[in-house]
Amino acid sequence: MQVSVETTSPIERRMTIAVPADQIEQEVEKRLQQTAKTVRINGFRPGKVPAKVVKNRYGKGIRQEVVGEVMRNSYVEAITKEEISPVGYPKFEPKNIEDGKDLEFVAVFEVYPEIKVSDLSAIQLEQPEAEIKDKDIKNMIDVLQRQHGTLKSVKRKSKNKDLLTLDYVGYMDGEAFQGGTGKDQKITLGSNQMIPGFEKGLVGSKAGESVELELTFPEDYGNEELAGKDVKFEVDVKVVEDTVLPEMNEEFFTKYGVNCTTEEDFKAEVTNNMGRELKQAVTGKLKQQIIDALVASNDVNVPASMLDEEINKMKQEAISQFGGDQKMDLSQLPSELFKDQAETRIKTGLLFAALVKENELAADAEKVDAKIQELAVSYESPEEVISWYGKPENRAQIEALVVEESVVDLVVSKAKVKKKKMSYEDAVKPAEPKAAEA
DSSP states (O other), X not given: OEEEEEEEETTEEEEEEEEOHHHHHHHHHHHHHHHHHHOOOTTSOTTOOOHHHHHHHHHHHHHHHHHHHHHHHHHHHHHHHTTOOEEEEEEEEEEEOOTXXXXXXXXXXXXXXXXXXXXXXXXXXXEEEOOOOHHHHHHHHHHHXXXXXXXXXXXXXXXXXXXXXXXXXXXXXXXXXEEEEEEEEEEETTSOOSSTTTTGGGTTOOTTOEEEEEEEOOTTOSSTTTTTOEEEEEEEEEEEEEEEOOOSSHHHHHTTTOOOSSHHHHHHHHHHHHHHHHHHHHHHHHHHHHHHHHHHHOOOOOOHHHHHHHHHHHHHHHHXXXXXXXXXXXXXXXXXXXXXXXXXXXXXXXXXXXXXXXXXXXXXXXXXXXXXXXXXXXXXXXXXXXXXXXXXXXXXHHHHHHHHHHHHHHHHHHSEEEEEEOOHHHHTSOOXXXXXXX
């Protein structure tokens, strides 16, 4: 077998492979003989069909089958010999498949890009610094209570955290605009569901009152026709409801899987959970900054096969997230919706992998055990979680997470890091990527 490899782009290769004719002919003859022993043709006894008849009837199909198998097997043998790691499946281009002549074909395929990560010391990061204050704990417990509270209509003036039922119509230049009308719309004051000023303008209103709001849509509003525009809303307040909070007792504590009897113990458990959430949020914000910086400062060629695979994966995630039919044809979702984010995901994975390889990072066993313990304490039965991660295939998930954290630690240790003080509430808000999102 003769092999030659041509580099047609940083990530594409054309491999020309030649296979001796006798290798093909021997395999074709072998299969013709096997077929002759089992085939049934009218006028001939089983096993007595003349070789010429078998070849005339089945020879072409058998040869196509053999050529296809030889191309696949020769390709695998060739990439192994040449020590090439392809991405995805190759495209075969036959050059010569005539009977009695050497088989010659081209395999076109992609390879993983060679990546040399740019200087990490040039990266600038902002590391959030926040502490959990008493007011944060009080707010969190209030949120937990409200999740199990009961609503009660009130006649008083509305205030933040009240639930209002509204009818409203929005006007721009004196005409009602599309999407600006709501009927029996339920809005919690202070939740920032609506554009700035809408909820604030309804504080102090009562059921049965009409309120007129003169507002301006944000400059970065998603609908370009409304972004930055002055509008007027006519709002009818139909119902104002307050939330009656449940008592802080054992029955309430168990709703959150907390086995305690006193409010102080529950408060301590809530504080511990908030601490874990804060730690994860800070790490998440740093990681997102690192991803944005690495993607922006490194030119990475993304193999088309990897991009297609990631887009299909994201389509399936979207269908699952929004409760769609799992048998839905993925082609019904436009690939362009997912392309930018898929490219970012792939580039991130390749860049992280390059840093892992370059710095010989590995999952430290003690760190893996500590991470499993950290995850387990947030569950009602920690011992079951620890046991589940005891299986090698499940432990591998945590090992990958620990390696990823090692990459973050590496970049932080080399980058220019500036501490940024912020409130607990701002610190735990999800990190927003600069890279384009679907």
